[in-house]
Amino acid sequence: MKYVIIGGDAAGMSAAMEIYRNVPGAEITTLERGFIYSYGQCGLPYVVDGRISSTKRLIARDVETFRDKYGIDARVGYEVEHVDIEKKVITGTQASGDHFEITYDKLLIATGASPVMPVKKGIELEGIHTVKTIPQLEDLLADLTPDIEQVTIIGGGYIGLEMAETIHACGKKVRLIQRGSHVARILDEELAQHVHEEAKKNDVELLLNTSVEAFEGNKRVEHVITDNGVLETDLVIVASGIKPNTQFLKDTGMAFAKNGAIIVNRHLETSIENIYAAGDCATHFNIVKERLDYIPLGTTANKQGRLAGLNMSGKFAPFRGIVGTSILKFFNLTIATTGINERDAKELGFDYEAFKLSARHIAGYYPGAQRMFIKVIVRKRDQLLLGAQIVGPAGVDKRIDVFATALYSKMTLPDLLDLDLAYAPPFNGVWDPLQQVARMNGRL
Template sequence: MKYVIIGGDAAGMSAAMEIQRNVPHAEITSLEQGFIYSYGQCGLPYVVDGRISSTKRLIARDVATFRDKYGIDARVGHEVAGIDVERQLVFGMQASGEPFEVAYDKLLIATGASPIIPVEKGTDLAGIHTIKTIPQLEDLLADLTATIEQVTIIGGGYIGLEMAETIHACGKKVRLIQRSSHVAKTLDEELTQHIHEEAKLQGVELVLNANLQAFEGHKRVERVVTDQGVFATDLVIMAVGIKPNTQFLAGTGVALAKNGAVLVNRYLGTSVDNIYAAGDCATHYHLVTERLDYMPLGTTANKQGRLAGLNMAGKFAPFRGIVGTSIFKFFNLTIASTGINERKAQEIGIDYEAFKLSARHIAGYYPGAKRIYMKVIVRKRDQQLLGAQIVGPAGVDKRIDVFATALHNKMTLPDLLDLDLAYAPPFNGVWDPLQQLARINGRE
């Protein structure tokens, strides 16, 4: 049995390892466009200010390990141009300029996603960076010299906010330009105000409701042009989002979502026999909305990759879905969400209620108690949990994981009161903040 995997990162190599474990003497070929395998993309921002000492620390397994220890034909510099689904062939071009063809019995598309560049004018200027791969980050580090004073970040999502913190820690002036009225679109607007306040406190300039129009400069970027004004800059980091790498699937019959993500079933199969997809290039079933979604996160890529590998190996392991849990750090704040927010509930027409609470993350009388801010969304008719957003300086990670588990098990707001959660004054109040919210608002 010949297995071919397009993509050498989280989803692709998770699948490869499951096939290797479950299919004796399997012929596994992985095709990676770049030259680095299996690295932690989420750690890239923290190399900038030295919290992570080197990009090498982000690499889980190098190419030689996959080849020598696991017997996987792990190829680098192989860019796939297309798939012949009738002949079951993958073809493309090597970095050397030589064409290649690889036959498959089962194929996994795990090509990930690439940063979106929302404008064309001036993007060829030096000093404009995206942060998705190790080589891209190393290009940024080489460019982030002592002569760079003002850095402009385009986009206020996870990467944009994380990069704002780490660039600021390098002693640079940071400006963040966001096209909407608030950053962190996973949150509803009232909770994002805490992030805006933290940005102001730390000296990060926020430019909101500004649409990017162009970059200007002589050979190197010098100005960012928006509909809210022109801003001088020495360097730009683009972080407005990503798009699935699926252009090479044109004409194959592999069905795609509107955004280009591969549509997959619960076994990660596509609309074409013997072709699977997983990770940032694929859709993700959302357990709360009960429909296909696109929420590209490293955790999901690894899970989908593992299950795709098992299914390709004949084990028939379904992907149950996601609840959309995410968390990130911005200076002294932790920002987390799971499920759906109020905007999403309105968009899909759910009759909901929203409850808010501010509470201490541990016993209020214990030294170091910090205030966290929570918003919980429930279905109005039966109080079934739909989503939570939590912002604060401590204790956020604990609560969001409890809530994500509750979502996965379709619990109601009153059900939270029955949870036997850990309590001691240094770790919690006698009633956890989630349970405090349920006591105030839940209906028995």
């Protein structure tokens, strides 16, 4: 059995290792268009200000380890351009310019996603960066010279906010442009106001309801043209979203979601026999929405990759789905969400209720107690949990994980009161903040 995997990062190599463990003597070939395998993309922003000393520390296993220790034919510089589903042949071009052709019995697409450029005009100018790969980050670091004073970040999502913090820590002026009315779109607007306040405290200039139209400059970017005026800048970081790397599959007849993500079933199988997909190029079943979704995160990529490898090995290993849990750090704030927010609930037509609470993350009388802000969404008729958003300087990660577990288990708001959660004054109040939300409802 010949296994071929396109993509050498989280999903792809998680699958490769499961095949290695479960199919003795399997012939495994992995194709990576870049030259680095298995690295932590989520750690890239923290190399900027030195919290992580080097991009090398982000690499979990190098190419030589996969080749020498596990016997995987791990290739680099291989750009796949076409998949012939009838002949089961992959073709493309190597970095050297040479053409290649590889046959397969079972194929995994784990090609990830690439940053989206909001405009076309001026993107060829020097000084415009995206941050998705180690080479891209190293290009940015080389460009962050002492004479760079003003950095403009386009996009207020995960990467945009994390980069705003670390670029600010390097002593640069930071401006963040957001097309919508608030940053951190994983939050509803009222909770996002705490993020706006944190940006202001740290001298990050926020330009909301502003769209970028072009970049201008003489060889190097000097101006960002927006619908609200012209902005001077020394460097631009674009973090306005990503799109699945699936264009090379368009003529296969494979089923895709509207955004280009590959539609997969619970066993990570595509609509074409013997072809699987996992990670940021594939859809994810959302347990709360009860439908396919696209929430590209490293955790999901690793899980889907692992299960794809097991299924390709002949095991029965369904992917049970996600609840959409994510978390990020922005200066002294932790921002976290799981399930759906109120905006999602309205769009999906849920008959819902929303509960808000401000609570201390530990016993209020204990030194260091800090306030967090919580919003919980439930289904009105039976109080089934639908989602939570939490913002605060401490204790957020603990609560979002508890709530995510409750979501996965399809618990109700009253059920939270029965949870046996750890309590001691340095760690919690006698009623956890999530349980305090449940107690808010007068019917409980």
